[in-house]
Amino acid sequence: MSRFLNERYAAMKPYVPGEQPQDKRYVKLNTNESPFPPSPAVLAALNGEEVAKLNLYSDPTAKVLVDAIAARFDRISREGGGKGIKPSQVFVGNGSDEVLAFCFQAFCGKDKGMACPEIGYGFYPVFCEIFGIKFNPVPLREDFSIDIKAFEGIKDNITIANPNAQTGIYIPVSDIKTLLSADKDRLVIIDEAYCDFGGESALGLLDEFDNLIVVQTMSKSRQLAGGRVGFAIASEAIVEDLNKMKFSFNPYNLNRLSILAGAAAISDEEYFEMTTSAVKAERERLKKTLAELGFYVTPSLANFVLAAHPKIGGKELYLALKEKGVLVRFLSDEALKPYVRITVGSKEQNDALTDAIKQIIKEKGI
Ligand SMILES: *Cc1c(COP(=O)(O)O)cnc(C)c1O
Numbered sequence: 001m002s003r004f005l006n007e008r009y010a011a012m013k014p015y016v017p018g019e020q021p022q023d024k025r026y027v028k029l030n031t032n033e034s035p036f037p038p039s040p041a042v043l044a045a046l047n048g049e050e051v052a053k054l055n056l057y058s059d060p061t062a063k064v065l066v067d068a069i070a071a072r073f074d075r076i077s078r079e080g081g082g083k084g085i086k087p088s089q090v091f092v093g094n095g096s097d098e099v100l101a102f103c104f105q106a107f108c109g110k111d112k113g114m115a116c117p118e119i120g121y122g123f124y125p126v127f128c129e130i131f132g133i134k135f136n137p138v139p140l141r142e143d144f145s146i147d148i149k150a151f152e153g154i155k156d157n158i159t160i161a162n163p164n165a166q167t168g169i170y171i172p173v174s175d176i177k178t179l180l181s182a183d184k185d186r187l188v189i190i191d192e193a194y195c196d197f198g199g200e201s202a203l204g205l206l207d208e209f210d211n212l213i214v215v216q217t218m219s220k221s222r223q224l225a226g227g228r229v230g231f232a233i234a235s236e237a238i239v240e241d242l243n244k245m246k247f248s249f250n251p252y253n254l255n256r257l258s259i260l261a262g263a264a265a266i267s268d269e270e271y272f273e274m275t276t277s278a279v280k281a282e283r284e285r286l287k288k289t290l291a292e293l294g295f296y297v298t299p300s301l302a303n304f305v306l307a308a309h310p311k312i313g314g315k316e317l318y319l320a321l322k323e324k325g326v327l328v329r330f331l332s333d334e335a336l337k338p339y340v341r342i343t344v345g346s347k348e349q350n351d352a353l354t355d356a357i358k359q360i361i362k363e364k365g366i
Contacts, residue, residue, distance in 0.1 A: 008132070015126045018329050027345065027352045030327040031225070032194075032304050034279070035346040038223040039271040041264040046257055058259055060251040066090045068263040069231055073203060083207045089233055091242040092262070094253045096193060096217035096230025100159070101127050102245040103213055103232065107187050108133040113156035117146050119333060121165035121191060144298060144306075144335075148175045152182065161191040163199050166331055166341060168300020170199045180209040189213045194302035196221035196276050197283070203233060210235040220303055221276050222265040229254065229262035279303050283344040289354045293361065308338040311366040317357075320364075324356040 001010065018031035037043075070087040077084045093099035104127040108114050113134030116124045128135035138150045144167040151158060158179060163170040179188050190202045192214055203214050213234040219225035232242060246253055254262075265272075287297045287305055295307040309317065317340050318330035329341040342353065 009130070012129050013126070015123045019327060021327070024325075026322075026325050026327040027349050027356075028327050029343040029345050029349060029353060030329040030341075032220055032302075032343045033225045034220065034223045034275060034303070035344075035349060036223055036275045036278075038227075038261065039265050039268040041268045041271070042224070042227075042261045045260040045264040050257060050260060053256060056256070058252050058254060058256040060247070062092050062254050062259045063087075065092055065229070065254065065259045065263045065266075068266045069233075072266050072269075073233060077203065077207075080204060082204055085203070085206070085233060086236070088236045089206070089239055091232040091234070091239045091246075092254060093230050093232075093246070094250075094258075095219065095228040096191065096215050096232075097123060098228075098253060099215050099230045099232045099242075100124075100189070100191065101131075102242050102249075103187075103189055103215070104128065104133060104159075105131045106241050106245050108157055115151060115154045115156040115158045117160060117164060119144060119164070119166055119335060120159075121161045121193075124159055145169050146171050146175075148178055151179055155183070155186065157187040157189065159189040159191060161193060162202070163194045163197070163300065163302045165191075165193070166333075166336060167298045167306050168194065168302035168304060169298055170301040173200050173202050173205065176202045176212075177205055177209075180205060180212055184209075184211050187211050187213060189215060192216045193220055194304075196272070197280055197303045198301035206233065206235070210237070213238060218262055218265055221279075222262075222272065223275070224258075224261055224265055227258045227261045227265075229258050229265075279344050282347060282350055285347075286342070286344055286350050286354070289350075290357075293354070293357060304341055304343045306336070306339050306341050308340075309366075312360070312364065313337065314339045317360070320360045321353070321356055324359065326353050326356045328353070 066087050070085050070090045073085040104114060113136045114128055115136040115138050118137035118139050125135045136156050141147050176190060188211060192201055195201050205212055213232050215232045218229040290297050290307050295309050298306040314330050314337050318328055321328055331341060
């Protein structure tokens with residue numbers, strides 16, 4: 001630390017992202033990326049002509065991207081009998097991490113902390129730290145499921161990843177409705193990073209509630225983790241507030257290529273269906289194989305599973321797998337120490353993982 005750092009940040013512990021090793025090739029199942037390449041429509045959109053325009057700033061309103069996102073969710077809303085989604089209800093950011101950061105910064109304050117399930121996305125407490133917001137961890141049930149009653153009477157805003165980060169456990173939209181109606185002065189942010197792998201989106205509740213923000217990302221289900229495209233859908237007034245934050249910080253938060261990539265990705269429904277269905281099918285196959293190998297596996301609806309073996313600790317398994325060229329995630333939360341979090345990969349990647357686990361079980365005589 002230099003002697004210049006503001007003392008406010010001296011004790012701050014930054015978020016630790018999963019390893020992105022540059023040294024050797026691993027079967028990489030540690031950061032919940034998609035095993036598929038981006039949609040062919042994305043590759044077609046990012047041609048040399050577009051690269052040649054990088055001397056010019058990107059559109060600070062990211063209109064083509066906002067319009068494409070709005071069009072998709074407007075269609076889904078209307079098909080479900082809803083009122084539709086307007087472009088003025090869509091906010092886009094440099095990954096959903098940035099979108100979430102703007103939400104925390106904009107809507108929490110001295111008397112408004114952020115309540116989150118005590119096991120969840122590791123960035124939430126970090127955002128609270130950097131913005132000086134009170135972080136209010138809410139206990140889960142023993143099986144890691146979210147107990148909606150535990151949020152009763154809490155005045156703070158609420159952020160829940162649904163399905164939840166690390167566990168993949170999903171809460172039904174009816175529970176979110178309960179949270180929204182219990183206190184209309186409390187914002188509920190639903191982080192749907194993993195929703196496309198089997199959960200139901202809370203977006204339908206926007207017609208009825210203006211204290212809801214739904215956040216999604218193109219990193220997990222749309223093959224654009226490296227493109228950094230995230231978005232929020234909420235009331236027009238909330239989106240106006242978020243744009244105020246963005247235009248006071250970095251109006252060009254999305255670069256020209258990411259705007260085009262995101263618009264192409266969100267418009268390719270067929271590729272989205274194909275890739276998310278494949279991941280869901282592989283997830284169920286992986287759960288079954290791990291259970292047969294003696295693991296306890298959480299009932300994940302995400303593109304990862306959280307698994308613990310009774311005879312080998314999470315860190316030990318993580319290290320043994322790494323030695324065999326397979327990267328999974330070991331999470332240091334006390335309650336997660338017995339577990340590893342495994343991204344659902346392609347069939348070949350998942351087979352490589354389970355083969356390596358079988359070898360480890362044999363070598364260690366467990
Ligand atoms: C991956 C993830 C994010 C961040 O996604 P980016 O769009 O890549 O910033 C946010 N929330 C949860 C729960 C995630 O798992």
